[in-house]
Amino acid sequence: MSLTSLVAERSLVVCVGPGGVGKTTVSAAIGLAGAKLGRKTLVLTIDPARRLADALGLHQLDDAIQAVPLEEPIPGTLDAAMVDTAQSYAALIERIAPDERTKTRILANPVFHAVSRSMARSHAYVAMERLYDAMINRRYDLVVLDTPPARNALDILDAPHQLARFLDARFVEWFLPQARERGLRDRILAAGGDVAKKLLGMITGEKLLTEIVEFLDAFASLREGFVQRAERVDRILRAPTSGFVLVSSASPASADDAAWLRHDLERRKVPIDAVIFNQSFIPLDPRHPLERRTSLGAGSPEWAWQRLAPHLSEPKPVPELLAALRELRVEAAGENARLQEIIAGVEAELDPACTRVQIPRFDDEIRDLEGLAVLADALVAERPR
Amino acid sequence: MNSPGLPPLFDHRWLLFTGKGGVGKTTMVASLAVHAASRGLRPLIVEMGHRESMRAVFGVDEIGFKPRDVGLGVHAMSIDIDLAVLDYMMQHIPSRRIAKSIVNNPVLERLFKAMPAVGEIATINKLRQLEAEKLSDGRPRWAPLLVDLDATGHALMFLELRKTLEHIMGTGPMRKLIESTAEMFADPARTRLALVTTPDELPVTETIQLYARLRDAGTVAWSGVFVNRVPQLPFDAEAEPSLANLAVAARAVADAEIQADVAFGELAWARAARARNQIDRLRAAVDLPIVELPRLTADRLHGRDLALLGALAAQGGRA
Numbered sequence: 001m002s003l004t005s006l007v008a009e010r011s012l013v014v015c016v017g018p019g020g021v022g023k024t025t026v027s028a029a030i031g032l033a034g035a036k037l038g039r040k041t042l043v044l045t046i047d048p049a050r051r052l053a054d055a056l057g058l059h060q061l062d063d064a065i066q067a068v069p070l071e072e073p074i075p076g077t078l079d080a081a082m083v084d085t086a087q088s089y090a091a092l093i094e095r096i097a098p099d100e101r102t103k104t105r106i107l108a109n110p111v112f113h114a115v116s117r118s119m120a121r122s123h124a125y126v127a128m129e130r131l132y133d134a135m136i137n138r139r140y141d142l143v144v145l146d147t148p149p150a151r152n153a154l155d156i157l158d159a160p161h162q163l164a165r166f167l168d169a170r171f172v173e174w175f176l177p178q179a180r181e182r183g184l185r186d187r188i189l190a191a192g193g194d195v196a197k198k199l200l201g202m203i204t205g206e207k208l209l210t211e212i213v214e215f216l217d218a219f220a221s222l223r224e225g226f227v228q229r230a231e232r233v234d235r236i237l238r239a240p241t242s243g244f245v246l247v248s249s250a251s252p253a254s255a256d257d258a259a260w261l262r263h264d265l266e267r268r269k270v271p272i273d274a275v276i277f278n279q280s281f282i283p284l285d286p287r288h289p290l291e292r293r294t295s296l297g298a299g300s301p302e303w304a305w306q307r308l309a310p311h312l313s314e315p316k317p318v319p320e321l322l323a324a325l326r327e328l329r330v331e332a333a334g335e336n337a338r339l340q341e342i343i344a345g346v347e348a349e350l351d352p353a354c355t356r357v358q359i360p361r362f363d364d365e366i367r368d369l370e371g372l373a374v375l376a377d378a379l380v381a382e383r384p385r
Numbered sequence: 386m387n388s389p390g391l392p393p394l395f396d397h398r399w400l401l402f403t404g405k406g407g408v409g410k411t412t413m414v415a416s417l418a419v420h421a422a423s424r425g426l427r428p429l430i431v432e433m434g435h436r437e438s439m440r441a442v443f444g445v446d447e448i449g450f451k452p453r454d455v456g457l458g459v460h461a462m463s464i465d466i467d468l469a470v471l472d473y474m475m476q477h478i479p480s481r482r483i484a485k486s487i488v489n490n491p492v493l494e495r496l497f498k499a500m501p502a503v504g505e506i507a508t509i510n511k512l513r514q515l516e517a518e519k520l521s522d523g524r525p526r527w528a529p530l531l532v533d534l535d536a537t538g539h540a541l542m543f544l545e546l547r548k549t550l551e552h553i554m555g556t557g558p559m560r561k562l563i564e565s566t567a568e569m570f571a572d573p574a575r576t577r578l579a580l581v582t583t584p585d586e587l588p589v590t591e592t593i594q595l596y597a598r599l600r601d602a603g604t605v606a607w608s609g610v611f612v613n614r615v616p617q618l619p620f621d622a623e624a625e626p627s628l629a630n631l632a633v634a635a636r637a638v639a640d641a642e643i644q645a646d647v648a649f650g651e652l653a654w655a656r657a658a659r660a661r662n663q664i665d666r667l668r669a670a671v672d673l674p675i676v677e678l679p680r681l682t683a684d685r686l687h688g689r690d691l692a693l694l695g696a697l698a699a700q701g702g703r704a
Contacts, residue, residue: 019536020407110553114502149406149536207555253411256441285645286652297642304643311634317627322643324620325650332649363652364659365586 003245003274003357004380007034010243012135012143012236016156016265017247018257019149022278024052025366026247026359027146029375031078036376038075039141042134046083046127046148055372056080063087065134071369076141081130088126089116096225102218111208111215123148124159132160132233151257153264160233163219164226243273248346250280250339255346262350274355276379277343282332283360290360290378294337301326391609391674391701395421397577398516399569400531400608403540403595404581405588409613411438412691413581413698414533415459419688420695421529422458429515429527430461433508433535437463442691452515452527457688460527469507476510477558502550505542506559509566537595544570544578544604573606580610582667584660593670609674610667611698616660616680619653628654676702 006013007030015027024045031043042065045052053061056068063084070078090107097103106112116126127147134143150156236242244265248258262272283289284296301322308322347356359378366372394400394417404410414430421428429452430439437448443455450468452460518526534540542549547567554560570576580596582588592610599605628651635643668675676698681690 018406020405114549114553206557208550208553208559209555211553249407251407252441253438254407256438284649285641286648287645299640299642301643301646304638304640307638307640308631308634308643311637313630313633315627315630317631317634318624321620321624321627321631321650322646324624325646328619328653329646329649363656 001273001353001355002380003030003276003355004033004037006243006245006273006355007142007380008037008039010241011141012131012145012239012242013245014145014147014156014237014242015245015247016147016150016261018151018254018261021247021249021254021258023149023247024146025055025372025375026245026276026278026379027144028052028056028080029372029379030245031080031142031144032369032372033376033380034142034144035070035076035078036074037380040077040139041079041142041144042140043078043080043144043146044083044127044130044134045080045146046123053082055366055368057369063091068369079140083123083127083130085123085126086116088130092126092129096222098221102221105214105218109211109215109218111211112218124150124155125162128160128233129229132229132236135236136232150261152261153268153270156265157234157237157268157270160230160237164223164230238270244270246272246275247278248275249278250342252342255342259346259349266351271351272354274357275346275350277346277356277358279361280343280358281336281339281360284329284332284336286363289362289374290381292336292340292358292360293333294340295333296326296329391676391699392577394577394579394608394699395424395426395529397573397575397606397608398525398528398530399576400529401534401540401570401576401578401605402532402581403534403537403578405591406536408581408583408588410533410535410581411442412694413579413611413613414531415439415442416691416693416695417698418459418461418531418695419457419691420699421531423692423695427526427528428459429530430455430459431512431515431530431532432461432463433533433539438533439463444687457691464508464511466504466508469511470503472514473503473507473510502546505546506562509543509546510562513562513566537591541595541598544599545602547604548602567604570605571603576606577608578605579608580671580673582610582612583614584612584616584663584667586663589663589667592667596671596673607673609676609701610671611676611678611702612664612667613678614680615664615677616653616657618657619650625654674701678702 001009013030013034015023015030017023027045028043031041034041053059057071058066058068058080060066061080061082063081065079065081068078068080089112093103093106093112097106124147127145131143131145134140147156246258246262246265248254258275262275265272281292283291284293285291301319305319305322343356343358350356357379359375362371362375364371366375400417402410402414418428418430432439432448439448439455439461440446443457443459443461445453445455447453448455448461448463450462450465452462455461512530512532515527515530516525520526534543547563550563554563570578578599580592582592596610628647632644632647632651635647664675664677678694678698681694
């Protein structure tokens with residue numbers, strides 16, 4: 001399936017990949033490509049980079065979904081939101097808390113604050129909650145999800161379950177005696193809970209333990225909802241209408257990371273539909289930026305110089321300048337050959353059905369919608385294999 | 386703002402590294418470790434998470450939770466959070482029998498993994514264990530310890546752990562560990578943090594922001610900023626004004642290759658100028674030594690390249 005059909009037909013495209021390969025920009029460009037194909041599109045990104053907001057022409061890109069102000073009319077629409085972890089968590093609690101008291105208790109709890117602000121796995125979880133929201137409302141034909149840089153499949157696939165797991169019924173019972181029913185099994189569990197509490201208290205100190213119990217208590221009533229949503233997100237991620245796009249660059253380090261991630265995802269039965277090699281070649285002729293070449297045409301600068309000489313005006317270029325310029329391109333051609341070798345190595349292990357797209361190293365960082373449109377066109381320009 | 390010279394890197398027990406993804410942290414850490422080893426030190430590279438980037442750099446099949454010899458006098462390991470949590474539990478639970486039963490209890494095991502900050506705390510605990518390891522003659526087994534803290538967000542979690550947890554941390558061994566580690570990170574005699582970037586807008590902005598935040602918080606002692614892949618000027622500066630005339634002539638003779646040469650050269654010139662602007666921006670905002678390192682074209686760096694790059698970085702970059 002070509003990237004064009006993926007963008008035209010799927011209802012969810014999840015962009016995964018290591019850090020520093022331009023994943024967020026590629027996600028935004030995929031969204032724009034979808035909108036150009038007439039789809040109502042939403043891009044959910046987690047990258048707090050100012051540049052993306054600027055590129056989308058949104059000076060206040062934040063947690064709320066906004067329409068991207070497109071200059072030229074296109075058949076579809078493009079909305080975007082930059083997921084802010086703390087804000088999204090707070091909005092989530094606002095939405096799902098059964099009553100005012102529960103809401104206040106949770107929002108005031110310091111453990112909740114620690115979880116929602118800065119802890120390792122929060123980003124991915126909140127992105128999944130936002131995804132659920134966007135998918136369940138069915139207001140969009142296509143949702144593009146930009147995920148946090150991931151090392152392994154679990155970083156992505158486990159994300160929806162994190163809160164549900166934290167609220168695992170068994171340890172909620174252990175820690176909250178009032179939630180317990182009476183029976184032999186429960187009494188044994190209770191004894192285990194007391195031991196566990198004592199041990200935890202020794203390590204964490206009494207205060208943290210008290211706060212954790214308070215947090216669990218406040219959250220316990222929400223548990224069922226977390227479990228259900230996690231399961232639905234799971235189904236959404238694995239639905240045939242969802243596609244996974246792996247974004248890599250052609251540098252050896254990110255190619256290694258990307259290969260590792262792809263392998264891990266496939267092991268968990270999540271096939272990669274397309275691999276995008278971003279910044280994968282240097283256009284040897286800047287006037288044709290999509291042309292992929294690993295060698296230069298014939299003709300030496302020395303020979304050309306004689307023809308050029310009559311046309312040169314002051315300040316006159318010296319022959320060494322032309323030689324230096326040619327040398328730059330010769331080096332670039334050599335680098336392209338090396339990059340193609342790295343890509344070939346990654347491609348050799350891909351499923352034949354997996355689409356591969358190579359995006360050139362654009363000379364400048366993409367900083368506006370125009371630049372993003374060039375990238376979007378390059379993404380869908382590639383013919384299916 | 387003046388940038389003072391880079392302080393000697395290997396006088397400190399801990400060398401911490403962070404920077405945006407894709408800026409070349411792995412290469413930086415590896416090359417400094419190789420250089421440290423060449424000077425007779427016993428460097429250990431510590432990576433976070435499951436990345437094991439050092440596998441590819443040193444060409445080894447696996448990097449795990451135990452330090453291993455990766456060649457060139459360097460040892461490396463990768464801290465797996467789950468294993469670190471297990472380690473931590475075993476260490477703090479008085480009876481081995483109880484510890485084992487808890488480690489084997491799936492409910493408690495999950496609780497530990499899901500609890501806020503436990504992964505970070507267990508990681509720090511592991512770092513402190515490595516610090517305490519001694520050779521038979523009593524010298525530290527690992528010196529320096531080069532820790533790749535990964536992307537800046539991840540690094541902040543470690544460097545601001547005390548602040549994040551101050552309202553929920555009671556007394557106990559966990560608090561003691563966090564306090565003493567926060568002190569260690571802030572102690573210029575023991576620890577230095579190096580920032581790694583490329584001369585591009587986004588990584589430079591992130592570096593400036595991270596610097597400002599950590600400087601104001603005072604939570605860490607500084608090394609310097611390593612700027613990777615600084616492009617060289619593509620041709621002599623005196624030739625630049627004549628470039629436009631070359632473009633005119635190339636169009637006159639309709640030579641596509643020469644037109645491409647000129648267009649390519651113009652872009653390369655602009656790129657070098659942009660990089661220079663970004664480095665100037667960095668110098669203006671960050672009061673640390675700035676170490677410029679050239680773009681290396683080799684596809685993968687091996688032994689000698691790493692040693693050379695490490696030596697260049699340690700002496701403060703190109704003169």
